[in-house]
Amino acid sequence: QSTGDRAQDGVSSVFHLEKAAQCGLSLAEFTLGCLHLNIYHDELRELQLNASEISESKGMVYMEKAAKHGNITALLTVAQAYQDGLYSVEKRWSKAQKYYQAYLDVTENLSSTDDMSTFEPRYQILAKLAEMLCTGGFGLDKDSNRSGELYSEAAEAAMSSMNGRLANKFYMLAEEAWSSE
DSSP: OOHHHHHHHHHHHHHHHHHHHHTTOHHHHHHHHHHHHTOOOSTTTTOOOOTTTOOHHHHHHHHHHHHHTTOHHHHHHHHHHHHHTOTTOOOOHHHHHHHHHHHHHHHHTSOTTSOGGGSOOHHHHHHHHHHHHHHOBTTBOOOHHHHHHHHHHHHHHHHHTTOHHHHHHHHHHHHHHHHTO
């Protein structure tokens, strides 16, 4: 194929992705979000937007739509963006908490036969939530008691994943959180 043909294929692909996203197809929303945020994605790997077409704000809109439709990777991406202030969004730990909790809810319902290797371990997400609640800020109220509970839950999850050293660390952090009450 000539370069012109590939460019036309790219324009056509983006057009059809946008139409699919308008119909609420989570995979199309996620793919468009990845394209605009310049994140690696498995669908249409050769497709890239020109620098002038990339829009982080548009990418976050698509990513949040995909997250609301239950796309696991989108849930995690949006949560991390709000926790760390990535992709031109303001740090909003209250929103990060909401998306991390949705991620935990969705991944908890996956069966043991699902490939969990592509997802963030449960104990890491619980620890992130606990850390945010321990300090509070960015729209999230400090809750030392809940933080301790989450660290304890993270420790149990780490222990069940055969990660004893990390479990001990989480148990210590739980004790510290409860003592700061």
